[in-house]
Amino acid sequence: MIGHETAMDDALALLRAGDVVAIPTETVYGLAGDATHGIAVAKIFEAKGRPRFNPLIAHVASLEMAEAIALFDPLSRKLAESFWPGPITLVLPLRDGSNIHPLVTAGLDTIALRMPQGFGGQLIHALGRPLAAPSANSSGRISATTAQAVASDLGSRIRLIVDGGAAPVGVESTIIKVEGGTITMLRPGGVAAADIEEVAGENLRRSDDGAKIQAPGMLASHYAPHARMRLNALQVGEGEALLEFGPISIQGADRAIAALNLSRTGDLREAAANLFSYMAKLDQTGASTIAVAPVPQTGLGEAINDRLARAAAPRDTQLPQS
Ligand code: TXA
Numbered sequence: 001m002i003g004h005e006t007a008m009d010d011a012l013a014l015l016r017a018g019d020v021v022a023i024p025t026e027t028v029y030g031l032a033g034d035a036t037h038g039i040a041v042a043k044i045f046e047a048k049g050r051p052r053f054n055p056l057i058a059h060v061a062s063l064e065m066a067e068a069i070a071l072f073d074p075l076s077r078k079l080a081e082s083f084w085p086g087p088i089t090l091v092l093p094l095r096d097g098s099n100i101h102p103l104v105t106a107g108l109d110t111i112a113l114r115m116p117q118g119f120g121g122q123l124i125h126a127l128g129r130p131l132a133a134p135s136a137n138s139s140g141r142i143s144a145t146t147a148q149a150v151a152s153d154l155g156s157r158i159r160l161i162v163d164g165g166a167a168p169v170g171v172e173s174t175i176i177k178v179e180g181g182t183i184t185m186l187r188p189g190g191v192a193a194a195d196i197e198e199v200a201g202e203n204l205r206r207s208d209d210g211a212k213i214q215a216p217g218m219l220a221s222h223y224a225p226h227a228r229m230r231l232n233a234l235q236v237g238e239g240e241a242l243l244e245f246g247p248i249s250i251q252g253a254d255r256a257i258a259a260l261n262l263s264r265t266g267d268l269r270e271a272a273a274n275l276f277s278y279m280a281k282l283d284q285t286g287a288s289t290i291a292v293a294p295v296p297q298t299g300l301g302e303a304i305n306d307r308l309a310r311a312a313a314p315r316d317t318q319l320p321q322s
């Protein structure tokens, strides 16, 4: 683990050699490899222990780099100009002759692109090539929002973890796809739907509005802690840990074997930033169940509830779902 202030040269050397590096982004930590290098991309899947090759997000340092990879319609360009660098990913048609390795797109003719803030963006700029980077956690487990969480999960499998402190957003990027002038949200995330609607001047479709599966490989059970998750809990049962939200008091809270509040003031941004690390902390208590207080479905609450629902899903569920 190296601090981000001094990690640039080591990170570049590993990436140029086709190796992978865990890097901080504003959303969650990413496990990054050169998106044009097949071996590097294969190493990402290997380190995560992914059950199959899901398409990855390619991260860019500029709109120019993005335009060399994908075809932008006017609305997607407007969203990129408004929200990049930042926690929004755009799914776009892949440009012919782009040098993205097909393992990144899982052979699809579309590609998911995002421009991250901070160290990630600087690293891509210095490398001059896009980085494929899924969240830096082993497959199906909680996404890492600190370098320490990456180390305890993947530390033995990767050579460098760049420490940029706690990820400020705390949930993954919002994934958007524009098709025929309609905007579909494939995954709620770090930019609230309402903020995208305001820029776009139209309403978003949720990907489950139409039954079509748009984000391949999204498993219903994801972000799974070892403990069972019990959502919308209004009271605590014997032996349960408690994940609270806001000032509302939960009946029997003093019975909980451990309790953490995502945000005492009910601030959804603060709650998103704390979500994965608090789930991991409560899981580490060894509680068999984590009772989770209700979280409102507004703003970033949509992304938080999506992640909680996946964490609570039966573990063997293979239903593709976004
Ligand atoms: O915030 C984030 O997005 C983080 C950080 C590291 O940037 N990355 C991340 O990557 O969450 P990952 O691999 O965990 O999630 C990528 C998601 C998957 O759900 C995948 O199905 C979807 O993006 N995806 C990738 N390419 C796609 C495509 N061509 N069409 C539809 N969905 C796609």
Ligand code: MG
Pocket: 134, 135, 143
């Ligand atoms: Mg992930």
